[in-house]
Amino acid sequence: MSQRRIAKRFAAAGESKLLIPYITAGDPDLETTLALMHTLVKAGADVIELGIPFSDPMADGPVIQAACERALKNKVSLVQVMETVKRFRETDNDTAVVLMGYMNPVERLGYAKFAELAAQAGVDGVLTVDMPPEEAAELVEELSSRELDCVFLLSPTTPDARMQQVFNMASGYIYYVSLKGVTGAANLDTDAVATKVEHIKSQTSIPVAVGFGIRDAASAAAISQAADGVVVGSVLVSIVGEHGQDKDTMHKTLFDMVNGMRLAMDDIQVTA
Amino acid sequence: MNTATKPADAPAIGSMSDNYPDKNGHFGIYGGSFIAETLMDPVSELQEAYEHYRKDPEFIAEFEWELKNFVGRPNPLYHARRWSDEGEGAQIWLKREDLNHTGAHKINNTVGQALLARRMGKKRIIAETGAGQHGVATATVCARWGMECIVYMGEEDIVRQAPNVFRMKLLGAEVVPVISGSKTLKDALNEAMRDWVGNVDDTFYIIGTAAGPHPYPTMVRDFNSVIGREIKMQSMEHMGKLPDMVVACVGGGSNAIGAFHPFLDDKDVRLVGVEAGGDGLETGRHAAPLSAGKPGVLHGNRTYLMEDDDGQIIETHSVSAGLDYPGVGPEHAWLKDIGRCEYVAATDTEALDATHKLCRIEGIIPALESAHALAYAAKIAPDMSPDINIVVNLSGRGDKDINTLADIAGITL
Numbered sequence: 001m002s003q004r005r006i007a008k009r010f011a012a013a014g015e016s017k018l019l020i021p022y023i024t025a026g027d028p029d030l031e032t033t034l035a036l037m038h039t040l041v042k043a044g045a046d047v048i049e050l051g052i053p054f055s056d057p058m059a060d061g062p063v064i065q066a067a068c069e070r071a072l073k074n075k076v077s078l079v080q081v082m083e084t085v086k087r088f089r090e091t092d093n094d095t096a097v098v099l100m101g102y103m104n105p106v107e108r109l110g111y112a113k114f115a116e117l118a119a120q121a122g123v124d125g126v127l128t129v130d131m132p133p134e135e136a137a138e139l140v141e142e143l144s145s146r147e148l149d150c151v152f153l154l155s156p157t158t159p160d161a162r163m164q165q166v167f168n169m170a171s172g173y174i175y176y177v178s179l180k181g182v183t184g185a186a187n188l189d190t191d192a193v194a195t196k197v198e199h200i201k202s203q204t205s206i207p208v209a210v211g212f213g214i215r216d217a218a219s220a221a222a223i224s225q226a227a228d229g230v231v232v233g234s235v236l237v238s239i240v241g242e243h244g245q246d247k248d249t250m251h252k253t254l255f256d257m258v259n260g261m262r263l264a265m266d267d268i269q270v271t272a
Numbered sequence: 273m274n275t276a277t278k279p280a281d282a283p284a285i286g287s288m289s290d291n292y293p294d295k296n297g298h299f300g301i302y303g304g305s306f307i308a309e310t311l312m313d314p315v316s317e318l319q320e321a322y323e324h325y326r327k328d329p330e331f332i333a334e335f336e337w338e339l340k341n342f343v344g345r346p347n348p349l350y351h352a353r354r355w356s357d358e359g360e361g362a363q364i365w366l367k368r369e370d371l372n373h374t375g376a377h378k379i380n381n382t383v384g385q386a387l388l389a390r391r392m393g394k395k396r397i398i399a400e401t402g403a404g405q406h407g408v409a410t411a412t413v414c415a416r417w418g419m420e421c422i423v424y425m426g427e428e429d430i431v432r433q434a435p436n437v438f439r440m441k442l443l444g445a446e447v448v449p450v451i452s453g454s455k456t457l458k459d460a461l462n463e464a465m466r467d468w469v470g471n472v473d474d475t476f477y478i479i480g481t482a483a484g485p486h487p488y489p490t491m492v493r494d495f496n497s498v499i500g501r502e503i504k505m506q507s508m509e510h511m512g513k514l515p516d517m518v519v520a521c522v523g524g525g526s527n528a529i530g531a532f533h534p535f536l537d538d539k540d541v542r543l544v545g546v547e548a549g550g551d552g553l554e555t556g557r558h559a560a561p562l563s564a565g566k567p568g569v570l571h572g573n574r575t576y577l578m579e580d581d582d583g584q585i586i587e588t589h590s591v592s593a594g595l596d597y598p599g600v601g602p603e604h605a606w607l608k609d610i611g612r613c614e615y616v617a618a619t620d621t622e623a624l625d626a627t628h629k630l631c632r633i634e635g636i637i638p639a640l641e642s643a644h645a646l647a648y649a650a651k652i653a654p655d656m657s658p659d660i661n662i663v664v665n666l667s668g669r670g671d672k673d674i675n676t677l678a679d680i681a682g683i684t685l
């Protein structure tokens with residue numbers, strides 16, 4: 001088996017940090033999602049987190065809730081999301097794709113079938129928000145046996161004792177949630193994040209990406225000084241939501257935002 | 273447990289069948305803690321606190337004192353003689369949770385959780401509510417102990433249950449309308465969870481039913497088990513034996529599990545949970561996950577859910593806001609699978625008929641939720657022998673529902 005895509009991206013990054021944009025699949029439809037994925041790559045994405053729409057996104061703020069509602073209007077399913085990844089893979093074999101979502105659609109499909117379809121589609125990793133390591137053994141087993149990475153969250157409230165448990169199960173990268181809150185919250189404290197990420201990195205060799213609260217080039221650049229990767233979600237999803245009717249503007253605005261982050265992150269690397 | 277003991281001598285919290293759940297909150301394959309990482313720490317803090325205080329004699333004594341002096345327990349087990357006579361079948365007994373302070377069983381749980389919140393030093397309380405009974409019960413204990421109270425309530429339920437919204441406000445609570453999703457109870461729960469994630473340091477989330485992540489299903493069950501313990505004792509007093517059947521409505525399942533749990537080891541007592549059949553199970557427009565749903569994961573636990581083929585939660589339908597929930601407590605899911613409890617459904621129409629009948633022949637206005645349990649008892653009692661005793665848990669009073677009843681009758685109040 002060749003090296004996994006996520007690991008490859010981290011290995012190839014050198015001094016640069018990974019840019020990991022999130023969009024909700026099927027918002028407003030899957031054709032648009034596929035096109036947006038390519039735009040994200042052009043703008044400098046290393047990994048794409050593709051949200052699986054869910055009716056009850058408990059850990060998400062209003063922006064991603066609305067995206068889920070838009071996607072579910074067309075009854076976008078988990079299987080269709082994976083088919084979209086398969087189509088993305090027809091022309092892109094380098095950008096890693098991580099599916100991010102909630103447990104119930106996965107439960108409904110069945111762990112083994114989900115893992116099988118994900119692997120066939122060219123998915124690289126899976127992050128289920130409401131599945132802590134304590135409940136995850138079976139799913140991790142199914143995913144790992146197919147060379148899929150299992151991304152887990154750490155948060156400001158995670159005590160050291162539990163961190164070890166997360167390290168034991170996680171692969172690909174650790175997703176450090178930068179703040180106590182749902183996605184789209186605005187109370188980001190860069191210094192506190194840096195301290196915490198350093199603490200995490202002193203205990204594990206798994207790369208650490210930071211997400212929640214990153215909304216512009218400046219915050220992306222600031223976070224990228226401490227972390228191995230920067231996850232950006234709500235600000236991108238709101239661009240998609242805002243320009244739903246006007247695809248050209250949607251792509252251009254999204255490109256500018258993500259590329260602006262890319263440039264700012266890389267600049268900082270150079271001057272630092 | 274000696275069924276004849278006085279309640280004061282009985283263990284107050286966590287009575288029987290204590291081997292379930294396991295230490296991670298699993299009832300068989302159900303239950304557990306399916307929550308975002310940020311909530312894992314406050315939830316385990318809660319697990320530890322509850323594990324400690326449920327065995328603490330002082331805590332138990334204070335809980336009992338509050339149940340007696342603030343809630344007004346024990347409430348009666350009342351022989352509905354006219355109803356029983358009219359059916360010419362089994363005897364129907366009503367466990368009068370409607371006579372509790374605030375008018376429903378919900379206060380048993382909020383008193384327990386508020387006492388726990390106080391001991392944990394949490395001063396900001398959040399809750400979700402559907403019918404508004406849990407919201408009122410939470411606002412009540414917050415007023416009683418001087419705690420800040422924020423209640424999330426679906427916009428649709430705010431309309432259906434207007435009197436309870438006003439009661440909460442009178443009691444000093446802030447009622448936050450929830451406009452996401454189906455704008456009912458499940459969405460209120462989502463919103464409360466989101467609030468909790470953002471305020472973990474000072475906030476205690478009082479969940480109103482036997483669902484949510486571990487330890488909630490166990491804790492809510494334990495605080496409500498006083499219902500079943502009193503039924504046991506009062507049955508011995510009035511019937512000289514245990515009842516043949518205990519019937520309770522099931523929304524999230526808190527009044528039912530409270531009534532059932534002390535009877536789990538009494539295998540001769542049939543335990544029947546009645547879900548909301550809405551327009552009828554065959555129409556798909558109902559709120560009966562145990563009768564017509566599938567296992568899945570929602571709101572922190574694995575349980576039976578109303579969902580579509582893609583695993584999306586679907587909208588539920590019930591005339592009673594308090595039963596309008598697509599999930600159910602995980603212990604019920606397990607009790608269904610192992611066959612210890614039976615689960616059936618009563619339609620809106622059956623529940624409404626039972627409501628009117630209880631008003632007319634017993635002089636009691638039941639909550640629409642409780643009327644589902646009554647409807648089932650009314651259906652089966654006439655075919656049973658008069659020496660059979662059925663206890664119906666009358667989980668709440670119906671004053672909150674008068675607008676709904678008037679609407680259905682085409683009357684503007």
Ligand SMILES: Cc1ncc(COP(=O)(O)O)c(C=O)c1O
Pocket residue numbers: 376377402403404405406480481482521522523524525526527528593594595639641642667668669
């Ligand atoms: C009177 C009454 N009974 C029953 C219920 C349903 O909840 P549970 O199934 O948790 O008892 C409610 C919920 O609001 C209620 O108000």
